[in-house]
Amino acid sequence: xxxxxxxxxxxxxxxxxxxxxxxxxxxxxxxxxxxxxxxxxxxxxxxxxxxxxxxxxxxxxxxxxxxxxxxxxxxxxxxxxxxxxxxxxxxxxxxxxxxxxxxxxxxxxxxxxxxxxxxxxxxxxxxxxxxxxxxxxxxxxxxxxxxxxxxxxxxxxxxxxxxxxxxxxxxxxxxxxxxxxxxxxxxxxxxxxxxxxxxxxxxxxxxxxxxxxxxxxxxxxxxxxxxxxxxxxxxxxxxxxxxxxxxxxxxxxxxxxxxxxxxxxxxxxxxxxxxxxxxxxxxxxxxxxxxxxxxxxxxxxxxxxxxxxxxxxxxxxxxxxxxxxxxxxxxxxxxxxxxxxxxxxxxxxxxxxxxxxxxxxxxxxxxxxxxxxxxxxxxxxxxxxxxxxxxxxxxxxxxxxxxxxxxxxxxxxxxxxxxxxxxxxxxxxxxx
Amino acid sequence: xxxxxxxxxxxxxxxxxxxxxxxxxxxxxxxxxxxxxxxxxxxxxxxxxxxxxxxxxxxxxxxxxxxxxxxxxxxxxxxxxxxxxxxxxxxxxxxxxxxxxxxxxxxxxxxxxxxxxxxxxxxxxxxxxxxxxxxxxxxxxxxxxxxxxxxxxxxxxxxxxxxxxxxxxxxxxxxxxxxxxxxxxxxxxxxxxxxxxxxxxxxxxxxxxxxxxxxxxxxxxxxxxxxxxxxxxxxxxxxxxxxxxxxxxxxxxxxxxxxxxxxxxxxxxxxxxxxxxxxxxxxxxxxxxxxxxxxxxxxxxxxxxxxxxxxxxxxxxxxxxxxxxxx
Numbered sequence: 001x002x003x004x005x006x007x008x009x010x011x012x013x014x015x016x017x018x019x020x021x022x023x024x025x026x027x028x029x030x031x032x033x034x035x036x037x038x039x040x041x042x043x044x045x046x047x048x049x050x051x052x053x054x055x056x057x058x059x060x061x062x063x064x065x066x067x068x069x070x071x072x073x074x075x076x077x078x079x080x081x082x083x084x085x086x087x088x089x090x091x092x093x094x095x096x097x098x099x100x101x102x103x104x105x106x107x108x109x110x111x112x113x114x115x116x117x118x119x120x121x122x123x124x125x126x127x128x129x130x131x132x133x134x135x136x137x138x139x140x141x142x143x144x145x146x147x148x149x150x151x152x153x154x155x156x157x158x159x160x161x162x163x164x165x166x167x168x169x170x171x172x173x174x175x176x177x178x179x180x181x182x183x184x185x186x187x188x189x190x191x192x193x194x195x196x197x198x199x200x201x202x203x204x205x206x207x208x209x210x211x212x213x214x215x216x217x218x219x220x221x222x223x224x225x226x227x228x229x230x231x232x233x234x235x236x237x238x239x240x241x242x243x244x245x246x247x248x249x250x251x252x253x254x255x256x257x258x259x260x261x262x263x264x265x266x267x268x269x270x271x272x273x274x275x276x277x278x279x280x281x282x283x284x285x286x287x288x289x290x291x292x293x294x295x296x297x298x299x300x301x302x303x304x305x306x307x308x309x310x311x312x313x314x315x316x317x318x319x320x321x322x323x324x325x326x327x328x329x330x331x332x333x334x335x336x337x338x339x340x341x342x343x344x345x346x347x348x349x350x351x352x353x354x355x356x357x358x359x360x361x362x363x364x365x366x367x368x369x370x371x372x373x374x375x376x377x378x379x380x381x382x383x384x385x386x387x388x389x390x391x392x393x394x395x396x397x398x399x400x401x402x403x404x405x406x407x408x409x410x411x412x413x414x415x416x417x418x419x420x421x422x423x424x425x426x427x428x429x430x431x432x
Numbered sequence: 433x434x435x436x437x438x439x440x441x442x443x444x445x446x447x448x449x450x451x452x453x454x455x456x457x458x459x460x461x462x463x464x465x466x467x468x469x470x471x472x473x474x475x476x477x478x479x480x481x482x483x484x485x486x487x488x489x490x491x492x493x494x495x496x497x498x499x500x501x502x503x504x505x506x507x508x509x510x511x512x513x514x515x516x517x518x519x520x521x522x523x524x525x526x527x528x529x530x531x532x533x534x535x536x537x538x539x540x541x542x543x544x545x546x547x548x549x550x551x552x553x554x555x556x557x558x559x560x561x562x563x564x565x566x567x568x569x570x571x572x573x574x575x576x577x578x579x580x581x582x583x584x585x586x587x588x589x590x591x592x593x594x595x596x597x598x599x600x601x602x603x604x605x606x607x608x609x610x611x612x613x614x615x616x617x618x619x620x621x622x623x624x625x626x627x628x629x630x631x632x633x634x635x636x637x638x639x640x641x642x643x644x645x646x647x648x649x650x651x652x653x654x655x656x657x658x659x660x661x662x663x664x665x666x667x668x669x670x671x672x673x674x675x676x677x678x679x680x681x682x683x684x685x686x687x688x689x690x691x692x693x694x695x696x697x698x699x700x701x702x703x704x705x706x707x708x709x710x711x712x713x714x715x716x717x718x719x720x721x722x723x724x725x726x727x728x729x730x731x732x733x734x735x736x737x738x739x740x741x742x743x744x745x746x747x748x749x750x751x752x753x754x755x756x757x758x759x
Contacts, residue, residue, distance in 0.1 A: 205650025206459070208565040208586030208625060278566030322544055322574075324564035326585070 004028045005427060006041040007420075010049025010386065014056060014376040015359035025054055027382040030425035035378060047427070049386055052419060055358045056376050057089025057383030060335060061365035062154070062184070062238055062262060062310035065091075065122070067113065068106070069098025074315040074403050076110060079335070080119035082313070082402040084428050086335040087418025089383035090121035091313075092369060095132065096155040102127040102138045107146040120423060121383075123149040123371060125184060128167045134158045137167055144174050144181050149369045152184040154238060155285075157220055159190055164224065168233035179370045182234040182260075187220035188212070188286060197326055199272040199287040207275065209325065212287050214242040221245045225252045228259050236368055237261040239312050241286035243296035250305040260368045262310040263297050265341040266332055266408050270294070274408070280321045281408045284314075285330035288408075298351050301360060308364040311338045315404030332408040336400050339387060340414035347389075348415055386420035393417065450754050454572045454579040457588040458629040466630060469750050470598055476753065477746035480522060496525035496756050500555040503529040504547070505582070506562040511717055511741070512582050512591070516559045519748035523756075528555070543567065544574050551577055556759050557752060560584075565622075578755045586620045592716055593626025595747040597634065599740050600671055603712055608635035611668050615641045615697055616675030616724055617686070619648050623716045624675060628656055641665050642697060645686040662697050666706040673714040674699055674724040690723055700726040704734065712736045 005027040012023040012035065024039040025032060065079035074082075076093075083091045093110065095101030101110065107124050114122030126148035127138050132155065140151060151171060158164040167183065174181040193216040198204050200211025221237060225248060228235040240246060240261045252259050266284060271291050274282040282288060300306040314331025321328050342361070346352040352360070362385075366374030373383045392415050397405040421428045450465050458466070480491035501520040505513050513529065520527045530550070547558060557578045560568050565585030572579045583589040601607055612631055618624045618640050628638050632655035639657045640647050647658055659665040666672070677693060687693050699713065713725070713735045721727045730737060 200650075202650040202653075205648040206625070208584075208588070208620075208622060211648075211650075278569045319542065322542060322570070324543060324562060324570065325566040326564045 004044040005047065005425065006039055006044045007047045007049045007054055007384070007386065008041065010052045010054035012054045012376060013354055013358045015355050015363045016375040016377070018355065019376070020355055025376065025384065027384075027422065027425045030382055032376060032378055032380050032382050035376060047386075047420060051388070051390060053354065053387040053389055054376070055385045055387060056362040056374050057422070058087050058339070058361040058385045059365040059371060059373060060088045060091045060311050060313065060338070061308060061369055063091045063093050063313040063335065064096065064315065064331070065093040066097060066315055068109065072403070073317055076113040076122060077117035077119065078401065078403045079313070079315075080114055080117050080122055082333075082335045082400065083120035084421045084423070085401045085418070085430055086337070087339045087385040087387065087421055088120050088335060089385060089421060089423050090123060090371065090373060091335070092123045092125050092149060092365075094125055094152060094154040095127040100127050100132050101125070101148075102130050102132070104139070104142050104146045107143055107148050111147050123147070123369070125150045125152050125154075127151065128153045128158060128183065129163065132156050134160055134163060137163070137170060140167075140170055140181065141174050149371060150182040150184050150236070152186065152238065154184065154186040157186055157188050157190050161223060161227065165227050165231060168227055168231040168235065172231060172233050176370060180234045182236050182369055184236045184238050185224050186238050187217060187224050189216040189220045192216035192219065196287070197283065198275050199289050201272065201290060203272045203275055207278065212285075214244060214289060214293065217242050217286060218244040218248060221248050225249070225257060225259060228252070229255075229257045232258060235259045238310070239264050239267065239286055240297065240300070240306060241267050241289050241293060243293045246296045246300040246305055250300070250303070253305060260307045261300070261305065262308040262365070263301060263306045264310060264312045265334055265338045265345075268294065268297055268301070268309075269341050269345045270408060278325050280323070280325055280328040281332060281406055281410070283325065283328055283330055284332050284408065298346065301346065302351055302356075307360065307368060309338065309342050309360045310365065311335055315402055316406045317404060318406070321406050331406065333400070333402050333404055333406055336402065337395055337407060337409045337414070339418050340393070340416045341409060343387070343389065343416035344414045382422050382425040384420070384422040385418055387416055388419045389416045391415060391417040449757060453755070453758050454568070455590055455751055455755060456568050456572060456579065456581045458590045458593045458626045458633070459588065461633070463633050466594070466597070466633060469594055469747065469754060470601060472754060473594070473598055473743070473746040473750035476749035477743070479749070480745065481742070492522050492524060494524045495753050496520065496523035499525045499557065499756055499759070501525045501527050501557045501559065501752060502550050502555045503527065504550070504558055504560045505530070506532045506543075506560070507583070509561055509582070512561065515741070515744040516580075516582060516591070516748050519745050520752055522745070523749055523752055525752065544571070547571050547575050551575055557755055578759065580751060580755065583622050585622065586625070587622050588626045588629075589622040590626050591744070591748050591751055592623045593630040594751070595740055595744040596623075596627055596673065596714060596716075597630050598743045598747050599714065599736050602739070602743070603736060604670065607631060610636040610670045611639060612636060613639045613641055613665055613669040613672045614675065615662060615672060615699070617646045617677055618642055618651065618675070619646045619686075620678060621675050627673070632656060639665055639669070643687050643693070663703065663706060666703060667708070669707050669711050671712045671714060672699060672704075672707065673716070675716065676718065676720060677723055694723050698724055698726065699729055701728055704729060714740060717741070
């Protein structure tokens with residue numbers, strides 16, 4: 001690892017320092033050693049980054065790696081490789097595996113499996129309640145000490161408000177560096193959403209599929225904002241999908257309540273009109289919503305109501321996705337398409353500046369989950385993502401490193417591709 | 433050709449054809465395609481009903497001789513399955529009926545595998561019914577046979593929609609400008625959706641009537657109106673179709689009781705007197721007498737319920753014939 005690497009003449013984008021300049025970045029021993037103009041590249045491996053964007057390593061704070069228990073869909077190794085090829089240097093994996101990550105042993109298992117794989121860093125998120133059943137709390141402090149970075153019952157909503165309150169209160173007393181353990185919430189009222197397949201509206205009515213009304217999300221988020229206000233917990237809203245939810249979070253933030261939010265590339269890019277034709281690749285929870293909702297999510301990112309972009313990478317086998325629509329599982333993979341999709345929807349269209357986009361993919365998730373990284377800074381670990389913004393291509397399933405191919409972006413055209421991912425200085429060249 | 437074919441005027445039909453290999457939804461058909469199916473059905477009806485005096489002695493034509501039609505019903509059905517089966521047989525097709533209880537799907541075989549296995553035995557047309565919306569569409573992307581949707585979840589039931597339109601056209605001469613009331617559980621009704629698409633494409637108006645819990649707002653579109661009070665909707669109706677209250681689809685409470693439903697939306701003699709004199713009554717069957725429709729209405733002079741059943745066979749012959757022409 002003594003190798004010195006110089007990433008030459010790239011557009012260096014560091015949201016933490018508001019840096020946006022053509023510079024060189026030097027890496028020695030897995031750390032960033034220098035950032036500046038015309039750095040000495042003698043005895044170095046030189047990477048010509050002319051025309052490329054050099055960013056802090058992207059971090060996906062919401063993925064499903066399916067191990068343990070569903071290794072035919074994804075494993076920690078295949079998911080971490082998929083992350084690298086998507087330009088992510090780290091991912092946070094949700095605990096709804098089989099068994100759920102509700103024990104210290106399970107947290108340790110994930111950390112060890114990720115280490116031996118040697119691809120992207122994997123930070124486990126532990127369950128809020130045992131088996132994510134919403135009934136009794138996990139040993140949250142022990143799980144946190146073992147390496148869990150946050151808590152979530154993602155895939156389920158803790159429907160009992162008292163249990164949710166207790167989890168938030170308890171999490172407040174668990175610290176690292178004086179910062180409370182974050183709770184990532186899948187907030188969808190399960191009674192209102194029961195049996196629902198897609199967004200409730202004109203399209204669900206025409207297709208004859210049971211709808212999930214958008215208020216199922218707003219009601220649950222309103223409750224959780226009230227609980228966050230009461231408990232002062234560090235509350236993060238996963239995969240926000242509706243206009244009204246964005247507005248609730250905007251108001252909560254303006255009142256000083258400690259809430260943050262993420263949005264997925266698919267909710268930013270697509271609407272429920274994709275469902276015409278019953279293609280189960282578009283069966284996702286929360287569902288693809290209306291154009292009005294989609295536009296509000298972009299606006300929420302722009303004005304800072306929504307902090308981060310996260311994929312909710314949810315691998316499923318073709319066999320499962322080929323079931324009748326109402327029997328097929330929810331979810332789309334997203335790690336290997338997030339960069340092009342969000343670049344195209346947000347940056348190319350002029351909604352976000354390049355710096356703001358990079359922030360939503362790196363600094364913001366690191367800040368919310370109190371993770372290392374997210375900054376290009378001398379002395380920091382060299383987790384770096386290099387993007388070619390000029391690439392234009394169609395998404396093809398054959399190129400995916402993920403074990404699953406259930407992408408809702410297949411066949412669509414996007415711009416920008418990650419071309420190098422550096423993880424603690426280890427360079428992955430992604431050009432095929 | 434045997435002697436029954438002389439009344440069967442196929443030459444006027446073959447000049448035009450359907451655009452798709454499958455019949456999945458009336459939403460996807462053009463006006464012209466709907467007219468073609470109806471026109472062909474009129475010819476088909478002559479095969480088994482020669483005139484008002486009675487039926488023909490030999491109710492069969494050889495149009496689908498050598499073709500194999502599979503009835504693949506994942507949901508119980510007597511009326512639709514028998515109607516399709518009879519239609520196929522009157523066209524001289526070989527017919528296989530797969531009862532779901534004896535098929536492999538109970539052993540965990542995927543529906544796509546089931547259909548591919550049937551195809552490996554060289555079938556031409558698969559008539560499929562399934563409780564999940566979208567299954568015929570799914571299959572149409574995965575197989576080479578022609579798929580005919582015989583009802584999928586709450587999506588569509590195109591042959592029922594077509595036979596309803598056929599029956600109305602037979603009665604009124606033209607569809608344009610008619611107002612059809614569809615009363616009851618619109619939310620779960622594939623018949624309602626097919627009727628909406630078919631009738632509005634031909635210029636009729638459809639009024640959806642029922643308790644708000646069973647009438648989705650999303651179906652409001654040009655030519656479609658929503659009303660919650662049957663009595664105030666009836667005076668403008670040219671035809672009323674009652675939908676069966678399907679207890680088995682009621683996963684949660686959509687109305688307080690059958691008694692209250694019947695009180696507000698059941699069609700009885702007194703209510704029907706609010707409608708125009710020429711107003712007819714339809715029902716896709718099977719009927720719940722005393723719930724959505726009183727016996728004296730169902731069996732009365734304004735009922736065209738049995739005409740619907742007769743016309744169902746003609747319309748399904750037309751569908752199978754036209755799809756076979758594209759094989």
